[in-house]
Structures are given as C-alpha cells and as structure tokens.
Amino acid sequence: MSLQRANNLSWCLINCFRRNSYYTVKKALELGVNDGNKDPDICIKGWVKNLQNHKGVMFMHVNDGTASQHLQVIVPQPLASTVDATFGSCVEVKGVLKESLGKGQHVELISSSVEVIGPCDPFEFPIKQRARHSPQYTRDYLHLRPKSNIFSALLRIRNVASMAVHSFFQDNGFMFIHTPILVTNDCEGACEVFKVEPLFTGASNSSGGDSDSEENDDSRGPQCVSDSIGTPAPSSQKEHFxxxxxxxxxxxxxxxxxxxxxxxxxxxxxxxxxxxxxxxxFHLSEFYMVEAELAFINHLNDLLTVSFSLHVLETYLVKKIPKANCSQFFFSLSSLTNSYLQYSQWGCDLDKEHEMYLADAVGGRPVFVTDYPASLKPFYALRNEDCQTV
Structure with missing residues (x-):
C-alpha cells in the first residue's frame, strides 16, 4: 500500500469516527456548559434510569455506566408527546448542554431529538424504577445485575483498584506475569483444590498430539452427550485428559x-x-489475588517497605503499618483469659480469631506478622539466626 493510499484511508477512518462519535455521560458531566465545548450540540447514548412527566415536559435520567451520576435530559413539548421511552429502555439523545437550575446536578441536556434504540417493557423488566433491590434479588437475574446502581458502582471501584495495582507495580519496575490457571500442584498444600476433568469420559489428550482419525473425533463428538453426562471422572492416570x-x-x-x-x-x-x-x-471459592516476588532481598524490611509503599494501601492508611512479633504474640496470649485464644501456643498456626485479635489490637488496621515458626513455612523460606523462625 502506498503512503498516499494509507493517508487517505486514515483520513476516511477519522471522518467516519467523527460522524459516529458521541459523548459519554461522564464526559458530558465533566464538560460543563462553557468548558471549551465548541459544538453546543452533543449526542449521548445510554439507558433510562428514571423517567417522569411534569406539566407535559419529560424528565429522564440517562446513564451509560461511565459515571455514578446520571445525566438529566429534558424533553420539551412537542417532542415529549412523540417519545416512546420507558424505564430501562436504551436511547440516543441529541441536544444542548445547559446550566441546571435544579438540585443535584450542575448541567442538564435539553434534547432536540430522542431515539429509542432498545425498547423495554417496564412491567416485565425485573428491575423496577425507584426500587431498592437486595443483592439476593438481583442474583436471580445475573444478566441484568450490572444495571443496578450498587453493582455498577462496585464494578467501577474494582476497575479503578485493579488499574491502581497495575500502575504501582509497573511504575516500580515489576513485570506482569500470566501464571497458569490449570496446574498440577496445589502450591505448598495450603488449601483444598478443585480437580479438573472433562465432562465426557471419552475425552482424552494423553496422546500428546493432534489426531485427525474418525475414532478420536467420535469419542469427543456431540453423540457422546446422552451416554456420558453423569459418568464418574476417570481414575486411572492413563485416562486423565x-x-x-x-x-x-x-x-x-x-x-x-x-x-x-x-x-x-x-x-x-x-x-x-x-x-x-x-x-x-472470610473465604471465597473464587477471588483475585495480588502476588509479587523479588530477588536479591537481604532483609525483611526490604519486603515490608515494598508492601507498605503500595499506594492502594497508602491512600487509606495515614499511619505506618505496624509489625507484630509472632513469638511475643503467643507469649501475650498466655496471660489472656479469652476461651478462644488461651489454648494457642508457640508452634501452632494462627487462627482467624488470632488474626482478628491482632488487627483489633492495632486499631483495626493491617499488621505485618514477623518471626513466624519455621516449621509452618516452606523449606525455602529464609531462616532467622535462631533457625526456629522465618
């Protein structure tokens, strides 16, 4: 492709994007009335979160998931009488941003056209307008749960927290590694594992290569469904996938x-x-975990410094994270009369009650536990000078 043709193609793509571009609700709210908006007419797309009519004027709250706050859209007459929007419907609105005289928002969109691009029956729609649905209720409608205010807010918080974690490690020279999901070990035997086996007993990958034979295809084909569902997983090592x-x-x-x-x-x-x-x-079957490893560490304080400087924690912790010596902790437990703590002794692992006690003792904040019994840690954990703790 010549350079001229490439430039022409790029220009066509830019013009196509401009013709089909629209503002997100977050951008519209941040834009304001006269904050550099050269084009007073804007277009937004989203879902109707609230709708009411007052003296012939339609008021809609529209959101596209990019912001926690909704954008108020005012549909004046005679346009309001022709709009067939309902709660939950997906709309495309064109209009002008104006300073809002109402409470709760600083701008509002005076619409010049409203197009319903995804209708919604409010009577059959499980999520109702101006109703607070419990997590137990929305759990029965997993495909609609992101439309609820609580769950969409959780997803936005999770997104920001995830990006903050990645930003911290990337800014400090760490390399992101995609560790495998399917493994042949239980990582030091720390907990129970989920075993992975194919649904159909005929499925096998033990040959180590691809095969085009009809016999192999038949053993994994749809015709095995009626005969294989519910069949116990293979027990022989040769039959493992x-x-x-x-x-x-x-x-x-x-x-x-x-x-x-x-x-x-x-x-x-x-x-x-x-x-x-x-x-x-306290325990989930599935969760996301942040793990980091460093080479050339000479002292425990090097690791604690990295952990504390994680700005996700720094944002919420004003004071430095305290340290608790495990040996001193068990010595202190011997003087307590709490029934759920007094039976612990040196060499035993910390239970959930011990962890909660430690967190409460330092004001409900995270705490680093040092000098842990070496017998409870993997063989490669660096021993202290006493050879009894790590």
Whole structure:
C-alpha cells in the first residue's frame, strides 16, 4: 500500500469516527456548559434510569455506566408527546448542554431529538424504577445485575483498584506475569483444590498430539452427550485428559518464584480457586489475588517497605503499618483469659480469631506478622539466626 493510499484511508477512518462519535455521560458531566465545548450540540447514548412527566415536559435520567451520576435530559413539548421511552429502555439523545437550575446536578441536556434504540417493557423488566433491590434479588437475574446502581458502582471501584495495582507495580519496575490457571500442584498444600476433568469420559489428550482419525473425533463428538453426562471422572492416570491430575490454581506464587531467577521483580494479579468448606465472607471459592516476588532481598524490611509503599494501601492508611512479633504474640496470649485464644501456643498456626485479635489490637488496621515458626513455612523460606523462625 502506498503512503498516499494509507493517508487517505486514515483520513476516511477519522471522518467516519467523527460522524459516529458521541459523548459519554461522564464526559458530558465533566464538560460543563462553557468548558471549551465548541459544538453546543452533543449526542449521548445510554439507558433510562428514571423517567417522569411534569406539566407535559419529560424528565429522564440517562446513564451509560461511565459515571455514578446520571445525566438529566429534558424533553420539551412537542417532542415529549412523540417519545416512546420507558424505564430501562436504551436511547440516543441529541441536544444542548445547559446550566441546571435544579438540585443535584450542575448541567442538564435539553434534547432536540430522542431515539429509542432498545425498547423495554417496564412491567416485565425485573428491575423496577425507584426500587431498592437486595443483592439476593438481583442474583436471580445475573444478566441484568450490572444495571443496578450498587453493582455498577462496585464494578467501577474494582476497575479503578485493579488499574491502581497495575500502575504501582509497573511504575516500580515489576513485570506482569500470566501464571497458569490449570496446574498440577496445589502450591505448598495450603488449601483444598478443585480437580479438573472433562465432562465426557471419552475425552482424552494423553496422546500428546493432534489426531485427525474418525475414532478420536467420535469419542469427543456431540453423540457422546446422552451416554456420558453423569459418568464418574476417570481414575486411572492413563485416562486423565492431560495424562495426570490437573487442578485449578490456588496461587501463582511458585511460578513467580521461578521467574525471579531471571526477571528479578515480578508480580501477578489473577484468579485463584480454593475448595474450602466455608460459607462465610472470610473465604471465597473464587477471588483475585495480588502476588509479587523479588530477588536479591537481604532483609525483611526490604519486603515490608515494598508492601507498605503500595499506594492502594497508602491512600487509606495515614499511619505506618505496624509489625507484630509472632513469638511475643503467643507469649501475650498466655496471660489472656479469652476461651478462644488461651489454648494457642508457640508452634501452632494462627487462627482467624488470632488474626482478628491482632488487627483489633492495632486499631483495626493491617499488621505485618514477623518471626513466624519455621516449621509452618516452606523449606525455602529464609531462616532467622535462631533457625526456629522465618
């Protein structure tokens, strides 16, 4: 392709984008009335979050998920009588931003045209206008849950927090590593794992190569559905899909430790799966975890400094994160009369009650526990000079 043709193509793409471009609700709210808006006519697309009619004028709150605040759209007469928008419908609105005289917003959009590009029946729509739906209720409508104010706010917070984690590690010279989801180990035996096996017993990848034979295709084809559903997973190692037992990862730590032998500073931010028999809020079967590994660390304080400087914590913690010596902690427990704490002794692992006690003792903040019993840690954990703690 010649340079002239490439330039012409780029110009066509730019013009096409301009013709089809529109403002997000977040950008419209940030734009204001006279904040450099050379084109007074703007176009927004989103979903109707609230709708009411007052003296022939239609008031709509429109949001596209980019902001927590809705943009108020005013549909004057005679346009209001022709608009067939309802709560939950998807609309495209064109109009002019004006300073709002009402409370709760500084700008509003005076519409010149409203097009319903996705109708919605408010009677059949499970999410109702001006109703507070509990998480238990929206859980029955997973495909509609992001439309609720609470869940959409959680997704925006999660997005900001995730980007902050990546920004911190990237700015400090860490390399992001995609550790595998399917693994053959349980990462130091820290918890129960989910075993992965194919649904159909005929499925097998133990041959280690691709095969085009009809026999292989038939064993994994749709005709096996009626005969294989509910069949127990194969127990013989030769019948495993990967030739050996495979599990969902519980941690990417082991893979990161290997990477530090060549890349020095690495981190991972990915999903973990743990088959713990718990139905409370302390343990989840699936969650995302931040893990980092560094080479050439000479002292524990080097690691604590990196952990504390994570600006996601710095934003909310004014004081420095305290440290608790594990040996001193167990010595202090011996003088307590609390029934759920007095039976602990040196060499035992910390229970959830111990962790909560430590957090309460420092004012409900995170706490670093040092000098942990070496017998409870992996073989490669650096021993202290007493050879009893790490």
């Amino acid at each position: 990967f030739g050996q037992p495979v599990f969902l990862t519980v941690s990417g730590q082991l893979h990161l430790e290997v990477m530090t032998g060549a890349l020095t500073k690495v981190y991972n931010f990915g999903p973990c799966f743990r088959a713990e028999n718990s139905h409370g809020s």
